[in-house]
Amino acid sequence: MQNTGVIASDEPRYDDAIVKMFVIATIVWALVGMLVGLWIALEIAWWPANLGLPWTTFGRLRPLHTNAVIFAFAGNAIFFGVYHSMQRLLKTRMFSDVLSRLHFWGWQLIIVCAAISLPLGYTFSKEYAELIWPIKVLIAIVWVIFMINFFGTIAIRKVQHLYVAIWFYMATVIVVPVLHIVNSLSIPASFFKSYPIYAGMTDALVQWWYGHNAVGFILTTPFLGMMYYYLPRIAERPVYSYRLSIIHFWALVFLYIWAGPHHLLYSALPEWAQTLGMVFSIMLIAPSWGGMLNGLLTLRGAWDRVRTDPVLKFLVVAVSFYGMSTFEGPMMSIRAVNSLSHFTNWTIGHVHSGALGWVGMLTFGVLYWIVPKVWKRSQLAHPEWATTHFWLATIGIVLYTVSMWAAGLTEGLEWRAFDDTGQLKYPNFVDIVHQLSPFYWLRLLGGLLYFTGAVMMVWNLYQTMRGPLAIRMAPATAGAR
Amino acid sequence: MSDSTETGYTAAHRTLEGKSAMFAVFVTIVIFIGGLVEIIPMFTAAQGPGGLPGVTPYTALEVAGRDIYIREGCYLCHSQMVRPMRAEVLRYGEWTRSGEYAYDHPFLMGSRRMGPDLQRVGGKYPDAWHYEHMQNPRSVSPGSVMPVYPWLHRNKYDVADIQASMRALQRVGVPYTDTEIAGAPQAVAAQAQGIVDRLKQAGITAEPNREIIALIAYLQRLGKDGRAAIAAGQTGGPAGGEPNP
Numbered sequence: 128m129q130n131t132g133v134i135a136s137d138e139p140r141y142d143d144a145i146v147k148m149f150v151i152a153t154i155v156w157a158l159v160g161m162l163v164g165l166w167i168a169l170e171i172a173w174w175p176a177n178l179g180l181p182w183t184t185f186g187r188l189r190p191l192h193t194n195a196v197i198f199a200f201a202g203n204a205i206f207f208g209v210y211h212s213m214q215r216l217l218k219t220r221m222f223s224d225v226l227s228r229l230h231f232w233g234w235q236l237i238i239v240c241a242a243i244s245l246p247l248g249y250t251f252s253k254e255y256a257e258l259i260w261p262i263k264v265l266i267a268i269v270w271v272i273f274m275i276n277f278f279g280t281i282a283i284r285k286v287q288h289l290y291v292a293i294w295f296y297m298a299t300v301i302v303v304p305v306l307h308i309v310n311s312l313s314i315p316a317s318f319f320k321s322y323p324i325y326a327g328m329t330d331a332l333v334q335w336w337y338g339h340n341a342v343g344f345i346l347t348t349p350f351l352g353m354m355y356y357y358l359p360r361i362a363e364r365p366v367y368s369y370r371l372s373i374i375h376f377w378a379l380v381f382l383y384i385w386a387g388p389h390h391l392l393y394s395a396l397p398e399w400a401q402t403l404g405m406v407f408s409i410m411l412i413a414p415s416w417g418g419m420l421n422g423l424l425t426l427r428g429a430w431d432r433v434r435t436d437p438v439l440k441f442l443v444v445a446v447s448f449y450g451m452s453t454f455e456g457p458m459m460s461i462r463a464v465n466s467l468s469h470f471t472n473w474t475i476g477h478v479h480s481g482a483l484g485w486v487g488m489l490t491f492g493v494l495y496w497i498v499p500k501v502w503k504r505s506q507l508a509h510p511e512w513a514t515t516h517f518w519l520a521t522i523g524i525v526l527y528t529v530s531m532w533a534a535g536l537t538e539g540l541e542w543r544a545f546d547d548t549g550q551l552k553y554p555n556f557v558d559i560v561h562q563l564s565p566f567y568w569l570r571l572l573g574g575l576l577y578f579t580g581a582v583m584m585v586w587n588l589y590q591t592m593r594g595p596l597a598i599r600m601a602p603a604t605a606g607a608r
Numbered sequence: 609m610s611d612s613t614e615t616g617y618t619a620a621h622r623t624l625e626g627k628s629a630m631f632a633v634f635v636t637i638v639i640f641i642g643g644l645v646e647i648i649p650m651f652t653a654a655q656g657p658g659g660l661p662g663v664t665p666y667t668a669l670e671v672a673g674r675d676i677y678i679r680e681g682c683y684l685c686h687s688q689m690v691r692p693m694r695a696e697v698l699r700y701g702e703w704t705r706s707g708e709y710a711y712d713h714p715f716l717m718g719s720r721r722m723g724p725d726l727q728r729v730g731g732k733y734p735d736a737w738h739y740e741h742m743q744n745p746r747s748v749s750p751g752s753v754m755p756v757y758p759w760l761h762r763n764k765y766d767v768a769d770i771q772a773s774m775r776a777l778q779r780v781g782v783p784y785t786d787t788e789i790a791g792a793p794q795a796v797a798a799q800a801q802g803i804v805d806r807l808k809q810a811g812i813t814a815e816p817n818r819e820i821i822a823l824i825a826y827l828q829r830l831g832k833d834g835r836a837a838i839a840a841g842q843t844g845g846p847a848g849g850e851p852n853p
Contacts, residue, residue: 177755182623184755248679251715276798281628288625297632302639316776327709329650331717336643371622377638384642384853393691394717407642423622425798470687470721543695551698556724
C-alpha cells in the first residue's frame with residue numbers, strides 16, 4: 128500500500144520517458160512484424176492463404192514483413208537501447224527532449240506509412256528499400272534529427288572517453304543515412320513512383336552495397352553496442368578485453384562495406400567485384416567472432432547465473448547465434464557454396480538465424496531487464512514465464528533454421544541434378560517445389576513457437592508495467608562505467 | 609576495463625576516445641573506403657557493364673507491364689538472372705549478360721527462386737498461356753503454388769501514367785525521344801491490339817486496355833533482346849564470369 132510514492136527516481140537527470148516510448152513501440156511492432164511473417168510463411172506452405180486479394184498476396188506482404196521486422200521492431204529496439212544506455216554512459220540527459228520526441232513520432236509515422244503503402248502495391252522494389260520516395264524523404268529527415276540529437280548528446284557529455292558501445296552506435300548513425308540516400312536516388316514519375324538513377328548491374332551493385340550494410344549497420348553494429356553495454360551490466364562483469372574491442376570494432380566497420388557483392392556471385396557483375404565481395408566476406412569472420420568472443424568471455428565467472436537467470440540465457444544464445452550466422456554468412460559467400468545456396472531457402476534460414484537468434488533474442492533479453500528498471504518495478508510480473516519464452520524461442524529458431532537448411536539443400540541440389548543421360552533430373556520446376564512442402568510446414572511451426580513466446584513476453588511486460596512499484600530501487604548501480 | 613598500464617595503440621586509442629569529432633571523422637573515412645572502391649568503377653566505361661547490340665528500351669506498353677510486375681512483387685519469387693552453369697542454361701536458356709539489363713531501372717534480378725527464373729521467359733509460352741496463368745496458375749501449370757491475380761484482368765492501365773513513367777525514365781538515361789513519349793497512346797494501342805488478336809485466336813476475348821495485356825507484353829519481351837548478339841559472340845564489355853562447366 129505504501130508502495131507508491133516511496134520511490135525517488137534514482138536518476139532524475141535522465142529522460143527515461145523516451146526510453147519507455149521506444150520500448151512500447153518495439154513490443155507492438157515486434158508482434159506485427161512476426162504476425163505478418165507467420166502469414167506469409169503460411170502462404171508459402173498453402174497458397175490459398177494469399178486470399179486472392181491484391182493486398183494480401185505474398186509479393187506485397189513480404190516487403191511489409193521485412194520492413195516491419197528490420198525498421199519497426201529492430202529499429203525501435205536500437206533506439207530504446209541507444210537512448211537508455213547513451214545517457215548513462217555519457218552521464219547526461221539527451222541533448223534535446225524535443226528532438227527525441229520528433230525522432231520517436233517521426234519514426235512511428237514512417238512505419239505507419241509503410242504499413243499502408245506496401246500492401247497497396249506502392250513500392251520502389253529494391254529489397255529493404257521498398258518504400259516510395261516521399262516516405263524515404265521522411266526517413267532522411269527523421270534520421271538527421273536523430274543524428275543531431277546523438278552528436279549533441281556526445282557534445283554535452285560529462286564523461287570524457289567514449290565507451291565502446293558508443294563507437295558502434297556512432298558507426299550506425301553515420302552510415303545509415305549515406306546508404307539510404309545513395310541507394311534511393313531516383314527520379315519521380317509521380318507522388319507514388321520513382322525510378323532509380325542507376326541501371327541494371329550498377330543498380331544491383333548499389334542495392335546490395337546498401338542491402339548488405341543494412342544488415343551490417345542496422346542489425347549488427349547497434350546490437351553489438353547494446354551487447355557491450357547490457358551484457359557487462361547484467362552479468363556484473365567487466366568486458367573481457369579492451370584491446371579486442373578496439374581491434375574488432377575498426378576491422379568490422381572497415382570490412383563490412385566491401386562484402387555487398389557476395390549477393391551477386393555468378394551474376395553479370397564484373398569478376399573483380401565479385402571476388403572482392405567474396406574475399407572480404409570471408410575476412411569478416413575475424414572481427415565478427417572477435418565480438419562474439421568478447422561477449423561470451425565477459426561472462427567468465429558468471430556462467431552459473433546463466434542456469435538461473437532467463438535474461439542471461441537470452442543474451443548467451445543471442446551472442447551464440449551471432450557467432451553462428453557470422454560463420455555461416457562467409458561460408459555462403461564462397462563462390463562454390465554460393466552456387467548451391469543462392470536463390471534457395473538456405474538464405475532465408477541464414478537471415479532468420481541472425482534476425483530471430485541474434486537481434487530477437489538480444490532484444491528480448493534486454494527488454495526483460497530494462498522494463499522493470501525504467502518502470503521502477505522490483506521484478507518481472509512472471510519471471511518464470513521468461514524462461515518458458517526462452518525455450519519456446521530457442522526451439523522455434525532451431526526448427527526454423529533446420530527446416531530451411533533442408534529445404535535449401537533439397538532445392539539447390541535438385542535444380543542442378545542430372546540423370547544418366549546428362550539431362551536435368553527434375554525438368555519440371557513444380558516437382559521440386561512440392562518436395563519442400565513438409566519443410567515449409569515445419570518452418571511455420573518454428574515461427575509459431577517463436578511468436579507464442581513473444582506473446583507471452585508482451586503480456587509479462589505489460590503486467591510488469593502495470594504492477595506495483597518497487598519498494599526501493601537499488602541506488603544507481605545504473606551509473607555508467 | 610580501463611587501467612593505467614595502457615601502452616602503445618590502446619593508449620593512443622584511449623586518447624582518440626576523448627576526441628569525439630575526430631573519432632567520428634575516422635569512422636567515416638574507414639567506413640567508406642570499400643564502397644568507393646567498388647562502386648565508382650561501375651560508372652567508368654572500362655569496368656562498368658558493357659553494352660549488348662540489339663538491346664533496346666522497353667516499349668510504352670512494356671513499361672506499364674514492368675510497373676505491374678514491380679507492384680505485385682513478382683521479383684520476390686522469380687529471379688531474372690541465369691547463372692553461367694550447365695544446369696541453369698539447360699533449364700532456362702542462355703546465361704545472362706550485363707548488357708541485357710541496360711535499361712532496367714530498377715534492376716529486377718531477384719534474390720529467391722520460389723518459382724522458376726524468368727530471364728528467358730519471353731516467347732517461351734503463347735500469350736494465352738500467360739493470360740490463363742495469371743487468372744489461375746494451376747490451369748496451365750498443374751501443382752503450381754503461385755497465387756491468383758484475377759484483378760489484372762479487370763484493372764485498366766492508364767496511358768498518361770505510362771507517359772509520366774517514360775519521362776522519368778528518360779531523365780535517368782533511357783533514350784526515349786519526346787516523339788516516342790508523345791506517341792505512346794498509339795504505340796500502346798497497336799501493341800495491345802496485337803496481343804488481343806493473338807488471344808482471340810486462342811479463343812479468349814480480352815479488352816486491350818487491361819493490366820494483364822501490359823504484363824503479357826512485358827513478360828513476352830524478357831530476355832529476347834540481345835539473343836542474336838549473344839549467339840554471335842558479341843557480348844560487348846565485361847560480362848562477369850565465364851561459363852562454369
